[in-house]
Amino acid sequence: MRVLVTGGAGFIGSHTVLALLEAGHEPVIGDNFANSSPKVLERLEQIAGQPVTCHEVDLTDVAATDALVADVKPDAVIHFAGYKAVGESVEKPLMYYTNNLDSTFAVLAAMTEHGVEKFVFSSSATVYGPDAPLPYHEEYEPLRATNPYGWTKAMIEQIVTDVAAASPGFKAALLRYFNPIGAHESGLIGEDPSGTPNNLMPYIAQVAVGRREKLGVFGDDYDTKDGTGERDYIHVVDLAAGHVAALDHLDTMSESARAFNLGTGQGTSVFELLHAFERACGKELPYEVGPRRAGDLPVTYADPTRAREELGWKAEKTIDDMCVDTWRWQSANPNGFGG
Numbered sequence: 001m002r003v004l005v006t007g008g009a010g011f012i013g014s015h016t017v018l019a020l021l022e023a024g025h026e027p028v029i030g031d032n033f034a035n036s037s038p039k040v041l042e043r044l045e046q047i048a049g050q051p052v053t054c055h056e057v058d059l060t061d062v063a064a065t066d067a068l069v070a071d072v073k074p075d076a077v078i079h080f081a082g083y084k085a086v087g088e089s090v091e092k093p094l095m096y097y098t099n100n101l102d103s104t105f106a107v108l109a110a111m112t113e114h115g116v117e118k119f120v121f122s123s124s125a126t127v128y129g130p131d132a133p134l135p136y137h138e139e140y141e142p143l144r145a146t147n148p149y150g151w152t153k154a155m156i157e158q159i160v161t162d163v164a165a166a167s168p169g170f171k172a173a174l175l176r177y178f179n180p181i182g183a184h185e186s187g188l189i190g191e192d193p194s195g196t197p198n199n200l201m202p203y204i205a206q207v208a209v210g211r212r213e214k215l216g217v218f219g220d221d222y223d224t225k226d227g228t229g230e231r232d233y234i235h236v237v238d239l240a241a242g243h244v245a246a247l248d249h250l251d252t253m254s255e256s257a258r259a260f261n262l263g264t265g266q267g268t269s270v271f272e273l274l275h276a277f278e279r280a281c282g283k284e285l286p287y288e289v290g291p292r293r294a295g296d297l298p299v300t301y302a303d304p305t306r307a308r309e310e311l312g313w314k315a316e317k318t319i320d321d322m323c324v325d326t327w328r329w330q331s332a333n334p335n336g337f338g339g
């Protein structure tokens with residue numbers, strides 16, 4: 001299939017482009033590099049040993065997005081593009097709602113106009129909100145969130161569900177990611193956040209490589225195995241494979257839109273991840289326990305049964321794999337794609 005991958009130069013998008021190539025699909029990236037580097041394209045070509053096509057486009061531009069879809073003529077769209085920093089979304093809600101919703105409207109309108117009927121959406125476990133019982137199951141309702149970023153994911157799930165229901169033949173998979181970390185085993189691509197990392201793994205990796213002095217642990221007094229927060233970390237290469245499985249499943253799916261958790265089903269604490277990374281990089285890493293971060297839940301993890309049974313997909317890689325691969329990427333590229 002020819003697959004338009006919006007946000008394909010980003011962390012999860014770039015790994016998915018490789019997974020699509022490996023599966024014999026024909027990915028075409030649409031990205032404006034708002035939060036990614038064009039250098040990822042050379043790296044992708046180096047790994048894949050073949051050219052990778054990319055169109056630089058702002059997806060909130062309705063006419064440009066229509067022209068992109070008309071030009072690429074994709075069989076399917078995987079829609080990653082969007083802003084994703086929780087804290088920034090609280091400070092700039094309008095920017096988040098405008099960008100994430102407008103780009104989705106433009107993509108869906110262009111798909112409708114040009115008869116593209118397969119859609120895979122980059123959603124998040126954040127749509128379960130603060131009250132869902134563990135493990136998180138796809139049947140849980142209502143979807144909600146605790147910040148504007150999370151609300152854009154919940155809203156877009158609803159929009160896609162309504163568009164799919166109204167369009168005979170339209171099939172959509174809504175993929176709810178847990179905590180993607182790790183990097184491609186080549187060490188040539190990986191996560192490269194701009195500014196101070198908001199998330200645990202890139203912060204640890206930057207401490208290990210000497211860019212940050214020490215990790216701040218956001219609370220050690222939760223009711224968890226060691227008092228620190230537990231999350232369901234998933235290797236980005238497993239996550240990328242989940243997109244290919246979802247794409248291949250759309251033809252046989254009876255619902256017009258369906259949600260799938262992409263997680264491992266296992267919780268790992270902050271200290272467990274830190275210690276696994278210490279094993280991977282061969283040194284002790286400094287940390288300091290501080291107060292809880294506002295809005296954090298003690299524990300989140302997936303029930304991954306639906307993805308296993310219906311997509312035939314499950315996460316294979318361990319926490320140690322995730323740390324070894326992140327360290328290979330970060331140590332070879334201390335400043336990410338910035339050189």
Ligand code: UFG
Pocket residue numbers: 084086124125126127150178179198199200201203215216217218219228229230231270293296
């Ligand atoms: N943490 C620290 N120190 C840090 C960063 C994080 O101790 O410097 C802790 C957090 O308190 C939490 C755990 O590490 O217990 C994981 O935090 P992340 O920020 O890496 O991940 P979150 O689960 O908070 O956030 C993720 C995604 C968001 C999404 C959210 C809810 O990054 O996009 O899950 O699904 F909204």
